[in-house]
Amino acid sequence: MNKASQRLAPVPDPFNGMLGYHLRRSSVIAMTDLAESLAPLKLKPVEYSILSTIAFHPGSTQSEVGKALGILRANMAPIIATLTKKGLIDREPVDGRSQALRLSAAGHAVCRRALNITREHEERVFGALSPAARTRMIAQLRALWQPRS
Amino acid sequence: MNKASQRLAPVPDPFNGMLGYHLRRSSVIAMTDLAESLAPLKLKPVEYSILSTIAFHPGSTQSEVGKALGILRANMAPIIATLTKKGLIDREPVDGRSQALRLSAAGHAVCRRALNITREHEERVFGALSPAARTRMIAQLRALWQPRS
DNA sequence: TATTGTTATACTCTATAACTATA
DNA sequence: TATAGTTATAGAGTATAACAATA
Numbered sequence: 001m002n003k004a005s006q007r008l009a010p011v012p013d014p015f016n017g018m019l020g021y022h023l024r025r026s027s028v029i030a031m032t033d034l035a036e037s038l039a040p041l042k043l044k045p046v047e048y049s050i051l052s053t054i055a056f057h058p059g060s061t062q063s064e065v066g067k068a069l070g071i072l073r074a075n076m077a078p079i080i081a082t083l084t085k086k087g088l089i090d091r092e093p094v095d096g097r098s099q100a101l102r103l104s105a106a107g108h109a110v111c112r113r114a115l116n117i118t119r120e121h122e123e124r125v126f127g128a129l130s131p132a133a134r135t136r137m138i139a140q141l142r143a144l145w146q147p148r149s
Numbered sequence: 150m151n152k153a154s155q156r157l158a159p160v161p162d163p164f165n166g167m168l169g170y171h172l173r174r175s176s177v178i179a180m181t182d183l184a185e186s187l188a189p190l191k192l193k194p195v196e197y198s199i200l201s202t203i204a205f206h207p208g209s210t211q212s213e214v215g216k217a218l219g220i221l222r223a224n225m226a227p228i229i230a231t232l233t234k235k236g237l238i239d240r241e242p243v244d245g246r247s248q249a250l251r252l253s254a255a256g257h258a259v260c261r262r263a264l265n266i267t268r269e270h271e272e273r274v275f276g277a278l279s280p281a282a283r284t285r286m287i288a289q290l291r292a293l294w295q296p297r298s
Numbered sequence: 299t300a301t302t303g304t305t306a307t308a309c310t311c312t313a314t315a316a317c318t319a320t321a
Numbered sequence: 322t323a324t325a326g327t328t329a330t331a332g333a334g335t336a337t338a339a340c341a342a343t344a
Binding site: 227248 | 325
Binding site for chain 1: 301302303304305306
């Protein structure tokens, strides 16, 4: 799935009944729109996901944030470095190894704007679905990787 | 989303109500399972998608197949070369520029096995959803990029 | 010994540009 | 002039391995 497919292509016949294909395609469309929506903030989706996770869990280490988001330590390092360089997050040592992450004032401001942009994005991309349909779909999708709950 | 996130992480709090996040995560889980499921056939998901598209539209050119699947011409070339080298597809010139693609006998056999594997994969990954729920979800997702219909 | 953060690095996917040969 | 196929290549994203410092 890529840029080209978003312009024209209908669902190819062999995949008409395949949920996996539709999930992938929808996901790519949504991710592309989100990336474009956040671009004015000079923020990538993965950076926003990190910022908002820190906002909800101030004092987390980058290992913990990475684990929550499924980002490997090795890949977290340069992203955190970038966000720190941008002045969006502050790092405070908790012990000799790890550092507590917190949003700076600028980080909070960017995170708030990004949240509004993301809400607009969800409305734009998923507006064809009623709120009830979206809520139900979220619950059903979550059941795929959390069979209990 | 990546390998790490599939092992543990619950949905991070900031994304609880976000359909985009759930679509992406579900899509990655499904794609990973599909790739593992097809691995014994030495077939990647994108290769299977090409084989089955050719099966449904024998005689298509690789440009047409690429357009249907959202794969750029430049990226189709090496994939088609690989499938040809594996003896799964035959190429027959239609004019001096383009060539009609068809599955070889071996290609049909592989495609049939891949279809069975994919059906098992969908059952395994989406088994928590009733057939009706899956059908409804497919229809709803399709509406996201085909507002009419 | 195990963990945190880091660096280096490799592989895959996706993208653009440029070329050829044909139409 | 436009199209089909190809090649080269660049940029993300994601993966493993190895290291230093610390627990």
